[in-house]
Amino acid sequence: METLVGSLLExxxxxxxxxxxxxxxxxxxxxxxxxxxxxxxxxxMFDRRRTILxxxxxxxxxxxxFALSATVAAAPTEAQLREARAALEPGSRLDLYGTSWVELYxxxxxxxxxxxxxxxxxxxxxxxxxxxxxxPNGAEYLNRLDAYEARRPQLLWEIAQKNDGSxxxxxxxxxxxxxxxxxxxxxxxxxxxxxxxxxxxxxxSSWQIxxxxxxxxxDNEIAVxxxxxxxxxxxxxxxxxxxRLVSDIDLHWDAxxxxxxxxxxxxxxxxxxxxxxxxxxxxLSPAGQVDVHNYDSVYLPSGxxxxxxxxxxxxxxxxxxxxxxxxxxxxxxxxxxxxxxFDQDHNYNPVVMNDGRVMxxxxxxxxxxxxxxxxxxxMNPDGTDQKAYYGSGSxxxxxxxxxxxxxxxxxxxxxxxTGHHVGRVGELIVFDPKKARSGTEGVVQRIPG
Numbered sequence: 325m326e327t328l329v330g331s332l333l334e335x336x337x338x339x340x341x342x343x344x345x346x347x348x349x350x351x352x353x354x355x356x357x358x359x360x361x362x363x364x365x366x367x368x369m370f371d372r373r374r375t376i377l378x379x380x381x382x383x384x385x386x387x388x389x390f391a392l393s394a395t396v397a398a399a400p401t402e403a404q405l406r407e408a409r410a411a412l413e414p415g416s417r418l419d420l421y422g423t424s425w426v427e428l429y430x431x432x433x434x435x436x437x438x439x440x441x442x443x444x445x446x447x448x449x450x451x452x453x454x455x456x457x458x459x460p461n462g463a464e465y466l467n468r469l470d471a472y473e474a475r476r477p478q479l480l481w482e483i484a485q486k487n488d489g490s491x492x493x494x495x496x497x498x499x500x501x502x503x504x505x506x507x508x509x510x511x512x513x514x515x516x517x518x519x520x521x522x523x524x525x526x527x528x529s530s531w532q533i534x535x536x537x538x539x540x541x542x543d544n545e546i547a548v549x550x551x552x553x554x555x556x557x558x559x560x561x562x563x564x565x566x567x568r569l570v571s572d573i574d575l576h577w578d579a580x581x582x583x584x585x586x587x588x589x590x591x592x593x594x595x596x597x598x599x600x601x602x603x604x605x606x607x608l609s610p611a612g613q614v615d616v617h618n619y620d621s622v623y624l625p626s627g628x629x630x631x632x633x634x635x636x637x638x639x640x641x642x643x644x645x646x647x648x649x650x651x652x653x654x655x656x657x658x659x660x661x662x663x664x665x666f667d668q669d670h671n672y673n674p675v676v677m678n679d680g681r682v683m684x685x686x687x688x689x690x691x692x693x694x695x696x697x698x699x700x701x702x703m704n705p706d707g708t709d710q711k712a713y714y715g716s717g718s719x720x721x722x723x724x725x726x727x728x729x730x731x732x733x734x735x736x737x738x739x740x741x742t743g744h745h746v747g748r749v750g751e752l753i754v755f756d757p758k759k760a761r762s763g764t765e766g767v768v769q770r771i772p773g
Contacts, residue, residue, distance in 0.1 A: 400481040408484030409433055432494050433483045439501070441473040443772045448504060458509035465504045472497050524569055529723060529748045530687065530698070532649045532670060533571055534617035534634060539587040542569045546584065546598075561602045572620050583608065583629070585619035595621040595631050608658045609633075620649070622674045622682070624705045627656050630664070630674050630682060640669055641689055651684065653707065664707025670698075677702065677729045683713060683737065685724060696744035698723035700737070713737075714755050718762040721753070730754065736768060 400408070412430035448469065452462025482490040524544065526535050545563040549556060564570055564586060572585040581599050588594050588611065595609040595618050609618035609631065621631035632649040640646045651665035651674060665671055669687035677683050686701045699715040714737070715721055725748045727739035735758040742750035752771040760766035 399477045405477070405480055405484065408481060409437075412484060429483055429486050429491070432491050433480060435498065436476060436480055436483065436494055439476070439497070440772070441469060441476075444501065444505070445469055446772070451508060455509045459507065461504075461507070465500075468500060469504070472500065523747075524571055525748050527747065528745055529725065529742050530640075530670070530696070530744050531646060532617075532632070532634075532672070533585065533619055534593050534649070535646065536569070539569045539591055539593075540566055542567050544570055546570060546573060546582075561600070562598050562605070574622050576623050577625065583621045583623065585621070593617040593619040595619065595629070608654070610658060610661065617647075617649070618652075620673060622676060624676065624682075625680060626705060628705070629654050629656065630705065632671055632674070633663075636663070651703075651707065653705075665703070665710070672698070673726055675728055676705075677737075678731075678734060680705065683727060683729070685727065688716075696722060698725075698744075700724050700727055700739075712761070714757050714761055714766060716762060720763060724753075724755070725750075734758075738771075 409430070412426055412433060445466065448462055448465050451459045452466070456462075479490060479493060483494065524536075524542070526533060528535075544567075546561045548559045548561050550559070551557045562570075568586050570584050570586045572583075574583045576582060579600065581597055581604070583595055583597050585593050586596050588607065592613075592615070594607050594611070596605065597608050598605045608621070608629065613635070615634075615637075617634045618631055619633075621629050623629060630651060630653050633652045634647040634649055635652065636648060636650050638648045638650075640648060648667075649670050649672070650663060650667065651671045652661055653664050654661045667686055668689050672685040672687075674682050674684040681702045682705055683700060683702050685698050687698050697715070697718070699718075700713040701710055702713045703710040715724065721741045722743050724737075724739035724741060727737050730736040730738060736754060736756045738752060738754045740748065740750050741753050742748055753767055754769040754771070755766045756768045757766055759768065
């Protein structure tokens with residue numbers, strides 16, 4: 325800054341010679357020296373020198389102000405942000421706001437830092453190109469997104485300093501995110517058809533599909549998507565009568581038929597089977613079982629079928645109004661049903677792995693860090709040798725829904741990571757238990773990432 329100021333001062337017009345030096349060395353208490361020899365010309369010269377000197381001081385002050393302002397407004401470094409975030413940890417230092425306020429700003433800092441602007445930009449560009457008429461604000465949203473992303477480092481700093489208005493600005497960014505993404509024209513605008521159970525999924529991830537209150541009146545079907553390398557074609561394979569909700573599709577090993585879950589006439593979920601041409605619809609799970617739901621079925625290489633059922637009639641420990649879904653097995657025609665898992669809480673999403681074992685999600689409630697953990701387990705097809713596969717004893721991931729083995733790999737799996745009291749939505753993560761079996765240590769890829 326001194327170099328800049330000095331350079332500018334050198335360019336200012338000034339009085340040269342001894343007279344200029346005399347002016348600069350004059351008594352600062354007397355800004356109107358007596359005219360030399362009583363000459364009005366000399367008095368005018370001193371007035372001009374005084375004006376020049378005062379101009380210098382004024383310009384120096386302005387340059388100092390602007391230099392200091394530029395220093396304050398400069399984007400903070402990553403190290404500065406990390407240090408500022410660490411200072412927000414409760415107990416790290418005394419704070420006049422109190423611990424609750426510190427935690428509020430710490431949570432705001434983490435929310436802003438965790439915003440994935442790149443993923444949001446891809447989504448907005450896709451919506452803008454795909455639905456130019458139904459998504460008219462796409463260009464505006466992209467411009468606002470660029471501005472918010474550029475603003476993030478400085479706003480993180482202001483939040484860490486607990487500046488007035490910083491949290492309000494963060495709320496505005498989060499509101500923009502909801503506005504832009506929930507403006508997806510593919511979402512229904514009907515107030516009764518929002519997220520969760522109205523996407524054909526439970527409102528809360530820990531609940532099973534039998535908790536969905538309305539199972540009729542859906543506009544859905546099982547369809548075949550083909551010609552993916554050319555002009556993609558979508559063809560209806562099976563469209564249910566009475567607009568029943570369909571879920572949990574599993575293709576047979578021979579690809580000549582498939583199973584799925586659908587409610588029967590009594591609104592009880594059952595396992596159904598249909599041919600690949602849409603013919604031969606039949607119910608596999610037993611009818612006439614009052615209050616028993618059967619769903620989430622999977623073909624085994626032996627020809628038998630594993631599925632989830634509420635037949636045990638046991639309740640969840642924290643909510644006895646929810647009946648637990650447990651793993652059962654039956655023959656190819658629904659015969660020989662027997663229970664093969666005897667857990668405290670739900671089993672979810674069974675799938676056959678590349679080595680023939682069955683992988684599934686299991687809600688654990690005992691001997692763990694918290695009560696909301698759903699871990700990946702494996703068992704032999706007959707229910708023996710049940711053991712943890714990934715996540716046991718971890719705070720994260722809370723749950724891995726719809727996990728599937730990576731084709732051609734002996735250990736890698738991919739699944740949707742989500743919380744407990746939210747819907748079954750979240751990031752897609754690839755794990756490899758050969759690398760590690762808990763926490764983030766076994767993460768191979770985050771999608772998008």
